Amino acid sequence: MEMPILSVVIWLPIFGGLLVLAAGERAKLGRWLALGAAILTFVASIPLYTLFDASTAAMQFVERAPWIATYRVEYYLGIDGISMPLILLTTFITVLVVIAGWEAVRERSSQYFAAFLILEGMMNGVFASLDAMLFYVFWEAMLIPMFIIIGIWGGPRRVYATLKFFLYTFLGSVLMLVALIYLYLQSGSYEIAAFQALGIGMREQTLIFFAFLIAFAVKVPMWPVHTWLPDAHVEAPTGGSVILAAIMLKMGGYGFLRFSLPVTPDASMSLDWLIIGLSLIAVVYIGFVALVQTDMKKLIAYSSIAHMGFVTLGFFLAYSIRVRTGSLSGGAMGLEGGMVQMISHGLISGAMFLCVGVLYDRVHSRQIADYGGVANTMPKFAALMVLFSLANAGLPGTSGFVGEFLVILASFKASFWYAFLAGTTLILGAAYTLWMVRRVLYGEVANDNVAGLVDLNAREFLVLGILALAVLLLGLWPAPLLEVMGPTIQQLLEQMVQSKL
Amino acid sequence: MNPAPVFSMPDFWPAAAEIAVATMACLILVIDVFLSDRRRWVTYTLCMFTLALAAWLTAFVVPAERVITFSGTFVSDPLARILKLFSYGVVAVVFLYSKAYLRDRGLFKGEYYLLGLFATLGMMVMISAHSMLTLYLGLELMSLCLYAMVAFSRDDPLAAEAAMKYFVLGAIASGCFLFGTSIVYGLTGSLDLGEIARAARTLDGLNVHLLFGLSFILVGVAFKFGAVPFHMWIPDVYQGAPTAVTLFIGSAAKLASFALLVRVLIEGLGPLHSSWGGMVMLLCILSMGLGNVVAIAQTNLKRMLAYSTISHVGFILMGVLTGTQDGYDAAMYYTLAYVIMAMAGFGMILLLSRRGFEADTLEDFRGLNSRSPWFAGVMLVVMFSMAGVPPFLGFWAKLAVLGAAVEAGLSWLAVVGVVFSVIGAFYYLRVVKLMYFDEPVDAQPLTAAPDLRLLLSLNGILIVLLGIWPQGLMAICNQVVTF
Numbered sequence: 007m008e009m010p011i012l013s014v015v016i017w018l019p020i021f022g023g024l025l026v027l028a029a030g031e032r033a034k035l036g037r038w039l040a041l042g043a044a045i046l047t048f049v050a051s052i053p054l055y056t057l058f059d060a061s062t063a064a065m066q067f068v069e070r071a072p073w074i075a076t077y078r079v080e081y082y083l084g085i086d087g088i089s090m091p092l093i094l095l096t097t098f099i100t101v102l103v104v105i106a107g108w109e110a111v112r113e114r115s116s117q118y119f120a121a122f123l124i125l126e127g128m129m130n131g132v133f134a135s136l137d138a139m140l141f142y143v144f145w146e147a148m149l150i151p152m153f154i155i156i157g158i159w160g161g162p163r164r165v166y167a168t169l170k171f172f173l174y175t176f177l178g179s180v181l182m183l184v185a186l187i188y189l190y191l192q193s194g195s196y197e198i199a200a201f202q203a204l205g206i207g208m209r210e211q212t213l214i215f216f217a218f219l220i221a222f223a224v225k226v227p228m229w230p231v232h233t234w235l236p237d238a239h240v241e242a243p244t245g246g247s248v249i250l251a252a253i254m255l256k257m258g259g260y261g262f263l264r265f266s267l268p269v270t271p272d273a274s275m276s277l278d279w280l281i282i283g284l285s286l287i288a289v290v291y292i293g294f295v296a297l298v299q300t301d302m303k304k305l306i307a308y309s310s311i312a313h314m315g316f317v318t319l320g321f322f323l324a325y326s327i328r329v330r331t332g333s334l335s336g337g338a339m340g341l342e343g344g345m346v347q348m349i350s351h352g353l354i355s356g357a358m359f360l361c362v363g364v365l366y367d368r369v370h371s372r373q374i375a376d377y378g379g380v381a382n383t384m385p386k387f388a389a390l391m392v393l394f395s396l397a398n399a400g401l402p403g404t405s406g407f408v409g410e411f412l413v414i415l416a417s418f419k420a421s422f423w424y425a426f427l428a429g430t431t432l433i434l435g436a437a438y439t440l441w442m443v444r445r446v447l448y449g450e451v452a453n454d455n456v457a458g459l460v461d462l463n464a465r466e467f468l469v470l471g472i473l474a475l476a477v478l479l480l481g482l483w484p485a486p487l488l489e490v491m492g493p494t495i496q497q498l499l500e501q502m503v504q505s506k507l
Numbered sequence: 508m509n510p511a512p513v514f515s516m517p518d519f520w521p522a523a524a525e526i527a528v529a530t531m532a533c534l535i536l537v538i539d540v541f542l543s544d545r546r547r548w549v550t551y552t553l554c555m556f557t558l559a560l561a562a563w564l565t566a567f568v569v570p571a572e573r574v575i576t577f578s579g580t581f582v583s584d585p586l587a588r589i590l591k592l593f594s595y596g597v598v599a600v601v602f603l604y605s606k607a608y609l610r611d612r613g614l615f616k617g618e619y620y621l622l623g624l625f626a627t628l629g630m631m632v633m634i635s636a637h638s639m640l641t642l643y644l645g646l647e648l649m650s651l652c653l654y655a656m657v658a659f660s661r662d663d664p665l666a667a668e669a670a671m672k673y674f675v676l677g678a679i680a681s682g683c684f685l686f687g688t689s690i691v692y693g694l695t696g697s698l699d700l701g702e703i704a705r706a707a708r709t710l711d712g713l714n715v716h717l718l719f720g721l722s723f724i725l726v727g728v729a730f731k732f733g734a735v736p737f738h739m740w741i742p743d744v745y746q747g748a749p750t751a752v753t754l755f756i757g758s759a760a761k762l763a764s765f766a767l768l769v770r771v772l773i774e775g776l777g778p779l780h781s782s783w784g785g786m787v788m789l790l791c792i793l794s795m796g797l798g799n800v801v802a803i804a805q806t807n808l809k810r811m812l813a814y815s816t817i818s819h820v821g822f823i824l825m826g827v828l829t830g831t832q833d834g835y836d837a838a839m840y841y842t843l844a845y846v847i848m849a850m851a852g853f854g855m856i857l858l859l860s861r862r863g864f865e866a867d868t869l870e871d872f873r874g875l876n877s878r879s880p881w882f883a884g885v886m887l888v889v890m891f892s893m894a895g896v897p898p899f900l901g902f903w904a905k906l907a908v909l910g911a912a913v914e915a916g917l918s919w920l921a922v923v924g925v926v927f928s929v930i931g932a933f934y935y936l937r938v939v940k941l942m943y944f945d946e947p948v949d950a951q952p953l954t955a956a957p958d959l960r961l962l963l964s965l966n967g968i969l970i971v972l973l974g975i976w977p978q979g980l981m982a983i984c985n986q987v988v989t990f
Contacts, residue, residue: 180925
């Protein structure tokens with residue numbers, strides 16, 4: 007009898023969260039319980055990597071049991087090279103979020119930690135589900151804790167932001183629900199693999215493709231449905247921003263890989279120009295928008311949108327590469343680049359939001375104009391923030407470089423102009439990130455607030471230090487990640503060019 | 508199956524529960540007269556006992572298979588048994604929820620419980636009707652009790668107004684129903700639902716007389732159900748009636764309305780689905796649209812829940828209009844799910860109310876999370892469940908209905924439904940927002956009685972559990988709805 011690891015990483019945090027909730031007013035107990043649950047979950051998720059068989063694209067750690075007989079819905083879990091890294095990212099980031107919220111959250115801290123733990127379990131559920139209905143249940147249920155997190159612990163306009171967040175994502179996903187029901191009625195079960203194997207006509211594929219597109223595009227978010235993100239990010243508490251940027255956005259990307267490409271390959275092929283177009287707009291236009299932000303969180307939020315544009319761009323390059331060169335080899339590079347970009351952006355954006363959180367806890371402002379010369383009073387912090395900023399700008403040697411490089415390389419194979427436009431991010435990304443760094447960290451000490459800043463304490467240093475190591479490790483040695491993804495990406499590539507008509 | 512020309516003794520067993528409730532209700536009526544106000548709990552206990560007795564009879568004494576008795580006017584089938592058992596449970600919960608509320612307002616009178624019991628009897632008759640006349644009989648018995656219950660708080664002008672509106676409009680609707688019935692009788696030559704169904708198979712779906720009669724029947728049904736454009740009474744009655752009565756109308760009576768719909772449209776006129784499908788579709792879309800949009804503008808929680816009811820009715824009708832077995836199953840599942848959620852929703856208002864204070868505006872829920880995290884959690888579950896967010900019960904109900912619609916080739920209708928449910932999500936979220944994101948204005952601790960707290964907690968937990976294990980309730984609906 008093997009240990010049901012996937013069930014553990016889903017339910018351990020959820021039950022841990024309920025336990026933390028029960029701790030109620032006993033804030034200290036709640037914190038420690040939360041940390042314990044988060045660390046246990048992370049430890050439990052490590053075997054997913056160590057025992058992972060990187061030579062196959064088949065689903066691993068499979069658990070399967072009937073759930074709702076009437077609709078043939080199953081409790082069907084399993085992971086492949088795409089979902090495994092994302093689960094590890096989730097369990098890893100959650101530990102850091104719990105530590106980061108240790109003292110920063112004073113009000114109803116038990117509810118705060120409980121919400122994050124429950125959220126973690128649900129996010130793991132999304133990545134591990136092989137049954138579309140199970141996937142959908144986790145996908146939607148996840149909105150509830152996030153709604154609460156932004157709404158209770160967020161900034162001044164939190165109510166507006168959280169309602170906007172919820173309704174945007176809810177609207178996106180209900181249309182996906184109709185598509186899933188349709189696929190279920192055609193294939194006779196909610197198994198995702200059955201959806202992928204199902205032959206579907208072009209008209210239906212196109213409609214399904216758009217239903218998925220709305221759901222995933224809102225989540226990613228892609229231009230022009232990105233407007234909820236800056237609001238949600240700015241108003242969310244630090245931990246909320248981190249989870250939102252590091253993991254929830256990845257669900258949109260994951261959805262493209264798991265549903266859009268393999269379930270509707272022909273529609274994806276005929277509409278790839280749309281995705282590529284929207285992605286390039288995100289990269290270029292949103293890059294310019296980021297440049298003019300005066301609020302640090304907003305700037306990072308816009309940079310997230312631009313970076314996620316790279317992800318979607320990479321995913322859909324294979325079709326034009328095949329048209330142009332007749333081979334699929336470049337397509338794999340695009341997909342891999344997108345995946346690496348997702349993981350790396352998870353680490354970097356999480357770190358950037360934590361950095362802003364560190365400043366916000368001290369000065370209670372996110373405005374760039376309120377800072378200046380922080381490096382003089384917080385040298386350790388400045389060093390780390392510079393590292394993350396450079397990673398965000400795609401400096402070689404950091405994880406940010408690997409993904410962008412792969413995607414740009416792949417887009418060269420597709421079209422010079424794709425590569426040209428995508429390449430502008432190297433300039434824009436560097437411009438908005440480094441300009442912010444210059445204004446916040448360097449120069450003369452701007453005001454008394456900055457003069458009175460205290461450098462990182464041990465807890466903050468631990469969190470940012472771990473993230474810095476991860477960013478560097480992934481940048482210098484991305485091979486392990488690429489290896490585990492390899493066979494899955496290859497299989498996905500075959501699925502996405504296999505016509506279903 | 509024609510009634511025998513000579514009088515023969517009908518089989519009484521299938522109606523054992525009805526007979527028991529009727530007898531007990533009359534008995535309690537007499538006993539209640541001799542009770543002083545302090546001993547009113549005896550009436551309450553006896554009513555609860557009656558419900559338990561009826562449940563026992565329905566579950567174990569009434570034959571399990573389909574039996575038609577009383578010269579073809581009364582049917583006892585699995586559907587009736589399940590709906591009745593469910594009604595007893597709902598009514599018992601309603602009685603319990605209402606106890607403290609009524610006592611605080613000097614309304615803890617035997618009449619509330621007796622009228623409730625008679626209304627339950629009316630519901631049971633409707634559920635078991637196998638003739639248009641029986642259906643009408645049950646409908647009127649229930650409605651008359653409900654009119655009186657709405658006006659129960661005599662000195663409250665709002666309640667009196669609500670009762671008046673309810674009565675006048677309800678009487679018109681009953682008249683429409685009866686008028687339609689007479690036309691259908693003229694066409695088919697029978698009031699027996701089985702006979703009507705048989706005759707309906709031979710009728711042309713576009714027969715003008717038929718469509719005429721059908722529309723009148725539909726008006727009656729839509730009125731009782733509260734579907735747009737026959738919904739006008741719902742907001743006023745929900746808001747004006749004492750919350751305990753609103754709870755009764757919002758939960759138990761919905762089961763009866765569903766039974767009415769099933770008996771008339773599906774069992775009797777099912778073969779004419781092509782004729783009424785379009786009309787019901789119109790009701791469905793209008794209900795979902797108007798209910799969800801207008802609910803946003805409400806500041807009174809009871810009124811908001813009234814509009815939310817209207818939108819839920821739209822979803823129930825979506826299941827019905829598909830005209831498929833799956834659609835009927837889904838409609839029943841949705842009805843049961845909705846009733847469970849509505850009980851908890853109105854129960855929360857009762858929980859927060861106290862002597863001289865009605866917690867029926869949205870503002871009263873402000874900051875509930877600081878006052879009682881547990882009950883804020885229960886309300887959160889109810890609201891998200893009503894909005895159709897998994898993993899709660901309400902989501903599966905929506906899924907079942909949407910699935911039936913897509914299966915019937917009405918994907919566009921499913922899309923309309925989900926878009927309206929996103930609009931609807933807004934006002935449910937607003938309640939959550941008030942409870943969690945705002946600070947309380949009224950910091951009084953909750954004073955509700957322990958039995959109410961316990962049962963309401965169980966009600967909330969049930970919504971979660973039925974969301975995580977939806978199979979049981981779904982399977983029941985699949986088994987009993989067979990036409």
